[in-house]
Amino acid sequence: MSELAEAAAQADALADGGSERELADLRAKWGDDLEMAARSSDFRERAVAYRAIGQFRWRAKEELLRRGLDDESPAARGSALLSLELLSRDHPSTINSVRSLLHTMATADGNPAVRRLAILCMKNGSSQRETIVLLEGLASDDEADAELRRAAAGVAQQLKRKAPKQTKH
Numbered sequence: 001m002s003e004l005a006e007a008a009a010q011a012d013a014l015a016d017g018g019s020e021r022e023l024a025d026l027r028a029k030w031g032d033d034l035e036m037a038a039r040s041s042d043f044r045e046r047a048v049a050y051r052a053i054g055q056f057r058w059r060a061k062e063e064l065l066r067r068g069l070d071d072e073s074p075a076a077r078g079s080a081l082l083s084l085e086l087l088s089r090d091h092p093s094t095i096n097s098v099r100s101l102l103h104t105m106a107t108a109d110g111n112p113a114v115r116r117l118a119i120l121c122m123k124n125g126s127s128q129r130e131t132i133v134l135l136e137g138l139a140s141d142d143e144a145d146a147e148l149r150r151a152a153a154g155v156a157q158q159l160k161r162k163a164p165k166q167t168k169h
Helices: 002-017 020-038 043-055 059-069 074-088 092-096 099-108 112-124 129-139 146-162
Strands: none
Touching: 002 020, 002 043, 020 043, 020 059, 043 059, 043 074, 059 074, 059 099, 074 092, 074 112, 092 099, 092 112, 099 112, 099 129, 112 129, 112 146, 129 146
């Protein structure tokens, strides 16, 4: 399994360096292994696979990544969120397509780290009012973890800055 993690780290370096041909070759070589790892009964293997999708910049595997967001393991869900954040940096549609699931994860996931990661992913989506309202609600929730409140407040502010200015009537 560490072989997939090593290949994913290599893919990440190739993607950062703009080596598209080598990255495509690496994807071709590791596609079956990644799919098998994502279906493993071992949550650690699934977590590596979901993380690798982002490191490989594998947009074609976004559907597999969605399954990772529903995984029973917080480690696997967290890895899927890390990949989602990476893939969505230049593609808000990646976040917009799973927005309602991110809203649910941010408010109801049993793991505080997963909740924070879901919130951080939202910064790469389009600035929709319902997301901003949800984040502001989380930011002002005295019952919520301080880190979660800070993350929610920060992302809400980023989305407000990104939002198109409304004209007053």
